[in-house]
Amino acid sequence: MDEEYDAIVLGTGLKECIISGMLSVSGKKVLHVDRNKYYGGESASICPLEELFSKFGAPAPDESYGRGRDWNVDLIPKFLMANGSLVKLLIHTGVTRYLEFKSVEGSYVYKGGKIAKVPVDQKEALASDLMGMFEKRRFRNFLIYVQDFQQEDPKTWKDFDPNTQNMTALYEKFGLDKNTQDFTGHALALYRDDDYLNRPALETINRIKLYSDSLAKYGKSPYLYPMYGLGELPQGFARLSAIYGGTYMLDKPIDEIVLGEGGKVVGVRSGNEIAKCKQVYCDPTYVPDRVRKKGKVVRCICLLDHPIPNTKDALSTQIIIPQKQVGRNSDIYVSLVSYTHQVAAKGWFIGMVSTTVETDNPENEIKPGLDLLGAIRQKFVSVSDYYEPTDDGLESQIFISQTYDATSHFESTCMDVLDIFKRGTGEAFDISKIKRDLEDEEQ
């Protein structure tokens, strides 16, 4: 450990692993350390099942759960948008070759106590039971507008300025009612709350486009999920970092981040060893004095021996419960993966219900989600704080990621990573650079 590095990365969660990979690829000498014995931190998938039960203090699972080793249970549920930033990063870094994916089968939205398929194209809009007949036509016109919309071509904006006019104005332009606005904003544009209504419409239009472009990629739904669970993602980026010369150390407690002149980081201490460095990249748990609590997320892992009712027996699903449907300020997300993804024993399903905490009874807040799942064999509830950095790192050269939020996909994760990379290196990540290297390799 007693060496000098360009950067030391602390924690092997997904964000830190992506950063570590990007730094190594850019030619930096990287030391990547985790205090745990395993890769992934909070982004790990827990295996075997016995470990999950003991983590939550439950008695060991009985035989009906099959072989413990066949389970890989995520602690933070998320899906990848097929055309989203994480997929682009995976392709451009070549990490995609370590992974296999399956398309998530169904995407549903909750309305009036029932769930309905999220309509995304004109045909589905007209067939959807989410809207009345006249509303369907208005919604279809809205979808056509979004599909034809080109950011570079003002002609496609149709007398509407998406840069200055807000989303409410665009909804009004098409005469969409509150109910349609609700599932458009939350199940298509994937907003967690309603703040977007007052912001320029461009942002929302692009998010709906991301949803429909993602859907167009592999069919069924816009979401992808990796075989063996989300824990494969940080491991893939860790390998990328190692392949490009990054050094890995696990099970290494970090006792101090050593500061030099002007509060600038000069190294990291573990016991009597000090590794010198110019920069530190880490998750909030390594620097409790440089982060503030932003809120809480409640997540409930549910083990089921059946698919979610009313989803046509889908082996993977996402259901979004828009805030207003259940009188809340933030959405509730329900996700389901199963044995088909090698994350559960044959015949088993893992449901996950999560949301941003708003009351002092978080478990009660996710009840509408739990009620959709049918009989639950075992559930594990956790409430965790999420943090954001109070230090932008420009002076200290300590760059801190935000805790994983309640969103159902990785778009905010990637935005945080790219932002940290830019602050840390002073330049935007040049993805074309790696691509060239990969082509060289193939020759």
Next chain:
Amino acid sequence: MAMVLVPEQKVILCGEYGVGKSSIFRRFTNNTFVTATDRKSTLGLDNFDKIYRIGDKDIKLQLWDTGGMERVASITSSYYKFSEAAILVFSLDNPSSFHTLSQHLLDIVTYAETAKIFLCGNKTDLVTDPPQISDAEIESFCEQCQSLITNTYRISCRTNEGIEEMFTDIAYQLVNSNRARLELQSMEKHGFKITQSNEELTEEGCLC
């Protein structure tokens, strides 16, 4: 469009740091050998494909190196996933690399249950008389592992002894054991790889 798919078999290198895994990898990729530990020579190189012809069948061995992760940390479990074969390497001049094989073996059977395992003693050029690790010890290790080890090889990356023979035999063993399975391989049980779509590639092509 009819296309004959050559089955691709992921083969991983396992074993202690310093037993010569990267040297085997380097011999496989470009048939070279360097004495000093020179990580730069494999920097950025992830895995490498080679096609072997066994009887009337082609098989593509895709060899993976650890990237040096085992130097201080452990290898990620995802390294083992989807592998069809594992080469368990030890150094014939280093008894401790032999005695820790069981730990690496355990990792392989845990994370790559269906992989065939091949035992490989490297550095035959450094074997003394009497040998640092006796044949009897190697045999008894294989017996203890019951039928887990498919075959054993002795090679030298320095002299290039036995390396091509080893890979040819591994290809042969995989073709034979997988014959039935390869033909039945369906997408159902597997996920898919995400790649840049053709459409995007053409778009980029137009820019040139």
